[in-house]
Amino acid sequence: MRQLTTYRNLQIFLVLMAVIGMSFALFYLQRHLGLSPCPLCIFQRVGLIVMGGFALISALFNPKSKVIRLLSWLGSLLGIGWATAVAARHVWLQHLPADQVPSCGPGLNYWLDTLPILQVFKEVFAGSGECASVDWMLMGLSIPEQSLILFSVLLIVHVLILMRIVKSSK
Template sequence: MLQLTTYRSLQVFLVIMAVIGMSFALFFLQRHLGLLPCPLCIFQRIGLMVMGGFALIAALFNPKSVAIRLGLWLGSLAGIGWATAVAGRHVWLQHLPADQVPSCGPGLDYWLDTLPILQVFKEVFAGSGECAAIDWTFMGLSIPEQSLILFSLLLVVHSLILWRILRPATHNRLA
């Protein structure tokens, strides 16, 4: 019987979740509803894609080496950790009192064209009025709040993957 918590099946789950998350963002929110992503949303998407890329490599090649598995896990964790931190910052900005919300600035394209990359990161994380706007909700949750919940779930899955990697080899018959 196929176990749902094998190393490979957990990696496939991460890939599926990345595809679902990106499809939801691109096809439903952006194309269907016409919502353009703010800079923080774009950074969250980058983190989700990084996680999905490392998980895809791990799922396709299913490395047996603990060191390679840990390396892929760290790359995947870095991506989803980044996305989670950005989503947390985004939620925080959305809950600021109206008089404390940063003013809207130029778009991300302008920043990338005119500023050094470290300054771009600083500007994005400072947030802007567009990042604090709540354009759509589902069950009372804004898009960043939904993202934060999803990313937190994916962090839990990463802890299960780490357990799978570090578990003694004699117990990893199906992994």
């Protein structure tokens, strides 16, 4: 078991989870089922990609320096933390009563073309009607609920990685 939870193996696990998550989103949900991602879904994907990028760099180079490992871990944690927070917000929007759901507005591309970036973030996090709709479920869970579970597991893996980093100095 200890061999499975080495620093490098945990990073490889994070990379695999990012690849599986993005493949599921792009190839199954988007291409096969024809579901278009809402702005919150896109932001979740960005967080997963950031986490996967930092994990890939860590897995490939397996830095020995505790400082480099901590910096890489922090970047990865920020990515998955972002994705988790966005997924939680998305789940919250989906569970609002119908009369409290924000109305649908223009799409993310329009906002990016016409608004300053901070205003885009504000609009996305305010949510819209499209973010509150449940288009597909698996085992009674919506896509954001499934994502929140996956991201929570990945946060736990980050705790294990931090434990490895701290333990490596002893």
